[in-house]
Amino acid sequence: MANTGLQVMGLILGVAGWAFGILVCAGPWWRVSAFVGDELVVSQVLWEGLWMTCLSQWGRLQCKVYDSGLALSGSAQMCRGLCVLSLLLCLLALPLSVTGLKCTRCLGDAHETKARLVQVGAALFVLAAFFFFLPVCWTAYVVIRDFYDPNVAAPLKRELGPALYLGWGVTILMLVGGALLYLGSASPGVPALPVFGRGPKGNPPSTAESKPEKVFV
DSSP states (O other): OOOHHHHHHHHHHHHHHHHHHHHHHHOSOSEEEOOOTTOOOOSEEEEEOSSEEEEEETTEEEEEEOSOSTTSOHHHHHHHHHHHHHHHHHHHHHHHHHHHOTTOOTTTTOHHHHHHHHHHHHHHHHHHHHHHHHHHHHHHHHHHHHHTOTTSOGGGOEEEOHHHHHHHHHHHHHHHHHHHHHHHTSSTTSOSSOOOSOOGGGOOOOSSOOOOOOOOO
């Protein structure tokens, strides 16, 4: 039985994941400079993201967009592409899910078609979560690997930025949102609530069932 509440809740979580995903993808907080060894200069903090790098010094923040995307490493370009692909899938899933919601009147009483649209939107949200999960985990792996690599100089070591933690939260929002959307339309063509007022074949429902009458002597 389709559940309107599950559909609406899933759509809200999916849209929230999409909005926070845009913030994570555009923000420069993926990697932050690490202070290790004998390094005592803590007045400068370097933030690195997929599209720009920012330098915080004495409370002032200066950001610069990368001059060329082709000059980036292959892993950075892959993370860019996967994040953009994930956000585009969410953008495609949004109108499909809204059109197929049981509480909307976009397609009239075509319950089966609306349920199919919601299921497609749910699958797109889940797929978007998977594509967003990959670059976040890969970046975290690279940061941790380089941090413990003795061959990497101390000024080049980085730590996990807040965008990575937020990215894992974005993945959960998209995944749970897609799951709720799918569960809310698991049985296409079935009304969300039982319809009262008419019995089988359009006849009014009978008030009493046909039972043998008891005869008292």
